[in-house]
Amino acid sequence: MSVETTAVAKKSLFTPFNIIAGIILVAGLVVTVMRFTGGLGAVTNLDQNNPWGIWIGFDLLCGVALAAGGYTTSAACYLFGLKKYHAGVRPAILTAFLGYALVVFALGYDVGRPWRLPYPIFVQQGTTSLLFEVGLCVMLYLTVLFIEFTPAAFEWLGMKKIRNIIVKMTLALTILGVVLSTLHQSSLGALFTIAPSKLHPLWYSQYLPVFFFVSSIAAGLSMVIFEGTLSHKPMHHLMDEEYLNNHDDLILGFGKAASLVLFGYFSIKVIGLAYDNNWHYLTTGYGAWFLVEMLGFVALPSFLYAIGARDKNLTVIRWAAGLTVLGIIVNRFNISLVAFNYQLPSAQRYFPSWGEITISLFVVTIGVLAFRFISTRMPIFYEHPDYKGEH
Amino acid sequence: MEFYTLQDYYTFTKGTVYLLMGGILVAATLYWRFLMGGNKKDD
Amino acid sequence: MLRRTFLGLLGAAGASAALATPAKAANKHFGPHPDTHGVLFDATRCIGCRKCEQACNEVNELPEPEKKFDDLSVLDTVRRSDENTFTVVNRYQTAKGPVFRKQQCNHCLEPACASACFVRAFKKQPNGAVTYDASVCVGCRYCMVACPFSVPAYEYNEPLTPRVRKCTMCYPRLQEGKLPGCVEKCPKEALTFGPRAELIRIARKRIETYPDRYVNHIYGEHEMGGTSWMYLSGVPFSEIGMREDLGTASAPELTAGPLAAVPIVVGLWPVLLGGIYAVTQRNAKVANAERVKAVKDALKRAGDEAEKKLHEELGKAEQASQRRIEVEVKKAVEEALAPKEEDAGTKEEES
Numbered sequence: 001m002s003v004e005t006t007a008v009a010k011k012s013l014f015t016p017f018n019i020i021a022g023i024i025l026v027a028g029l030v031v032t033v034m035r036f037t038g039g040l041g042a043v044t045n046l047d048q049n050n051p052w053g054i055w056i057g058f059d060l061l062c063g064v065a066l067a068a069g070g071y072t073t074s075a076a077c078y079l080f081g082l083k084k085y086h087a088g089v090r091p092a093i094l095t096a097f098l099g100y101a102l103v104v105f106a107l108g109y110d111v112g113r114p115w116r117l118p119y120p121i122f123v124q125q126g127t128t129s130l131l132f133e134v135g136l137c138v139m140l141y142l143t144v145l146f147i148e149f150t151p152a153a154f155e156w157l158g159m160k161k162i163r164n165i166i167v168k169m170t171l172a173l174t175i176l177g178v179v180l181s182t183l184h185q186s187s188l189g190a191l192f193t194i195a196p197s198k199l200h201p202l203w204y205s206q207y208l209p210v211f212f213f214v215s216s217i218a219a220g221l222s223m224v225i226f227e228g229t230l231s232h233k234p235m236h237h238l239m240d241e242e243y244l245n246n247h248d249d250l251i252l253g254f255g256k257a258a259s260l261v262l263f264g265y266f267s268i269k270v271i272g273l274a275y276d277n278n279w280h281y282l283t284t285g286y287g288a289w290f291l292v293e294m295l296g297f298v299a300l301p302s303f304l305y306a307i308g309a310r311d312k313n314l315t316v317i318r319w320a321a322g323l324t325v326l327g328i329i330v331n332r333f334n335i336s337l338v339a340f341n342y343q344l345p346s347a348q349r350y351f352p353s354w355g356e357i358t359i360s361l362f363v364v365t366i367g368v369l370a371f372r373f374i375s376t377r378m379p380i381f382y383e384h385p386d387y388k389g390e391h
Numbered sequence: 392m393e394f395y396t397l398q399d400y401y402t403f404t405k406g407t408v409y410l411l412m413g414g415i416l417v418a419a420t421l422y423w424r425f426l427m428g429g430n431k432k433d434d
Numbered sequence: 435m436l437r438r439t440f441l442g443l444l445g446a447a448g449a450s451a452a453l454a455t456p457a458k459a460a461n462k463h464f465g466p467h468p469d470t471h472g473v474l475f476d477a478t479r480c481i482g483c484r485k486c487e488q489a490c491n492e493v494n495e496l497p498e499p500e501k502k503f504d505d506l507s508v509l510d511t512v513r514r515s516d517e518n519t520f521t522v523v524n525r526y527q528t529a530k531g532p533v534f535r536k537q538q539c540n541h542c543l544e545p546a547c548a549s550a551c552f553v554r555a556f557k558k559q560p561n562g563a564v565t566y567d568a569s570v571c572v573g574c575r576y577c578m579v580a581c582p583f584s585v586p587a588y589e590y591n592e593p594l595t596p597r598v599r600k601c602t603m604c605y606p607r608l609q610e611g612k613l614p615g616c617v618e619k620c621p622k623e624a625l626t627f628g629p630r631a632e633l634i635r636i637a638r639k640r641i642e643t644y645p646d647r648y649v650n651h652i653y654g655e656h657e658m659g660g661t662s663w664m665y666l667s668g669v670p671f672s673e674i675g676m677r678e679d680l681g682t683a684s685a686p687e688l689t690a691g692p693l694a695a696v697p698i699v700v701g702l703w704p705v706l707l708g709g710i711y712a713v714t715q716r717n718a719k720v721a722n723a724e725r726v727k728a729v730k731d732a733l734k735r736a737g738d739e740a741e742k743k744l745h746e747e748l749g750k751a752e753q754a755s756q757r758r759i760e761v762e763v764k765k766a767v768e769e770a771l772a773p774k775e776e777d778a779g780t781k782e783e784e785s
Contacts, residue, residue, distance in 0.1 A: 041590035048516055048587045051578035079707055081714035112573015112596040120552040124570050127405035131576050132552035179703045190692030194580045194685050209692045395465035397686040398548050412700040419704040
């Protein structure tokens with residue numbers, strides 16, 4: 001009798017999502033063993049001409065760009081005083097924190113000696129390197145994000161005093177977060193300024209840092225909308241009044257902002273074309289793909305966002321957000337994989353291996369599972385009753 | 392101080408700059424608190 | 435949002451635009467080190483015997499390759515250096531017949547690998563060699579991305595101790611006063627080792643003396659800021675697999691702009707963002723105060739109006755009650771008077 005009731009009361013662990021996640025986790029562990037017993041060659045398609053693959057192109061570049069929701073949302077709420085976005089800050093910070101943590105985790109697979117990752121900061125500083133800049137800022141920002149995340153954990157643990165101390169630091173942390181984000185988002189783009197002979201002229205520019213920074217703003221805003229849309233149904237029972245009441249406002253506001261930022265981004269990309277006099281490349285094969293990226297994944301979502309904002313149509317905004325997120329991935333892939341080494345014959349070009357794809361999926365899955373674990377236990381989508389109304 | 396390559400020159404100057412950046416962030420925090428302090432009189 | 439975007443773009447664009455042209459560090463000119471040596475390769479002298487490859491393999495104690503060094507069939511394919519091969523000779527079919535070129539690290543004056551490395555694992559030595567320190571290398575492979583000649587190779591099959599591998603210009607041998615292995619072994623004197631300035635003079639002399647034999651260009655004199663390993667050729671360099679579109683800007687010059695913008699962000703963003711915060715706070719405070727005042731005023735007005743109304747109503751009520759009293763009095767008087775008139779009427783009838 002009691003067995004029956006417990007069987008009914010317990011929700012099955014074997015949901016379709018969990019099963020797929022489980023398979024990916026197992027596959028990831030297998031590839032991990034292969035990576036550290038056989039080296040990068042055993043698991044990747046990297047070679048002497050193509051040293052960077054999707055672990056850099058996707059896990060690092062896309063991961064960092066799409067985690068930009070943390071600094072954009074907290075800046076909107078705390079620096080620009082848009083209090084109605086307050087309920088969106090914690091989910092955005094959590095997404096960003098997990099995103100950056102997983103970037104570092106993924107780097108552990110890509111670099112030859114991951115235990116030496118602290119070397120550039122603590123042993124010998126290559127200060128002329130933009131990668132040094134990226135590494136330093138990512139490390140610092142990960143720390144900032146972690147600290148910004150801890151109040152939710154402390155509220156869950158009932159540790160009031162330390163929680164209050166950290167909340168007092170919000171302004172400083174937010175400003176530091178924007179500073180560090182500006183630096184590493186732009187420096188990731190600047191990485192490629194060192195190799196003009198290897199990046200197709202339509203994507204190479206001395207403005208790469210500006211392009212990466214501005215597009216990261218659009219990416220962050222869009223990811224907040226995107227993540228908010230994805231989590232709305234499964235996490236609905238956790239969302240409190242403040243979150244739900246302001247949710248639509250947030251979508252509208254961020255949509256409007258994203259439309260404007262994308263317009264600005266499009267404009268400066270056109271300026272980049274003119275600055276390097278690259279118009280004639282537009283009629284080539286690469287040119288066609290460049291136009292697809294600019295028109296289909298920048299101009300179009302900008303318009304859709306605008307239409308959605310004008311008509312107060314949340315569905316259109318959500319679609320625009322998805323398109324923008326996809327566009328950021330297309331852009332980062334273009335710069336690191338498609339337009340990079342464009343001068344090589346196709347036989348020497350790179351394509352990801354199953355091992356690389358597995359690890360990238362593995363990393364994303366861990367992120368989703370961690371997000372679910374934390375947001376279903378800690379005050380992320382709702383305010384902890386002991387701290388209600390505290391801004 | 393003789394630098395034979397731009398690389399060596401930049402290694403030196405950027406190193407100094409990074410240290411300065413850390414200092415500026417600290418100084419900015421302190422200066423902000425100084426600036427926003429004083430008698431809080433609401434007019 | 436509009437403010438932030440505008441300011442952000444302005445700041446970043448301003449910083450970037452101002453520094454977009456690679457600056458030789460504002461008029462400063464550097465080096466090269468007076469002791470910088472190099473190697474001059476003469477493609478018109480090379481016969482593709484691969485003895486240099488063999489020497490390199492022996493001197494660096496590299497593993498035996500699959501095909502022996504006297505097997506010239508390997509020249510049928512264009513090869514590149516890899517983790518166990520620091521140099522290769524390739525054959526190219528040109529208008530002047532087959533031409534051979536030796537590929538190895540060019541030991542740039544401003545090495546892109548050194549500029550890119552975030553642990554300073556690469557160093558341009560005073561004697562010209564660009565050396566690699568495996569004891570700090572993290573294995574990020576950014577040097578491989580940065581090198582315009584795609585020289586550095588990686589030990590992808592080493593699980594725990596992979597290294598970057600490339601020609602060292604036989605730095606240890608140079609310290610001992612010896613020649614690089616390949617230079618010593620070359621039977622045709624296609625390779626000449628010496629001070630870089632001297633090599634350039636020699637190269638110019640050869641071109642001058644045999645103008646029909648050579649293309650009038652010393653490859654590496656200025657490319658990517660200049661290299662220590664330079665080339666002479668009898669055919670256009672692009673025909674022997676060398677890129678002629680690299681430009682003369684070195685890697686440090688290419689990244690100078692972005693690097694310079696970094697500290698400006700740190701110096702100005704806190705001021706900008708702090709300012710935005712302060713202004714937003716002030717605006718919110720003023721708006722709040724205005725709102726409070728508006729509510730107070732509205733309440734006062736409502737109170738005044740209510741009082742006025744009350745006064746009016748009271749006045750009206752008082753008037754109404756006055757009138758009512760008057761009406762009652764009138765009625766009472768009329769009633770009082772009426773029976774008198776009736777009595778008067780009946781009295782008249784009686785008399």
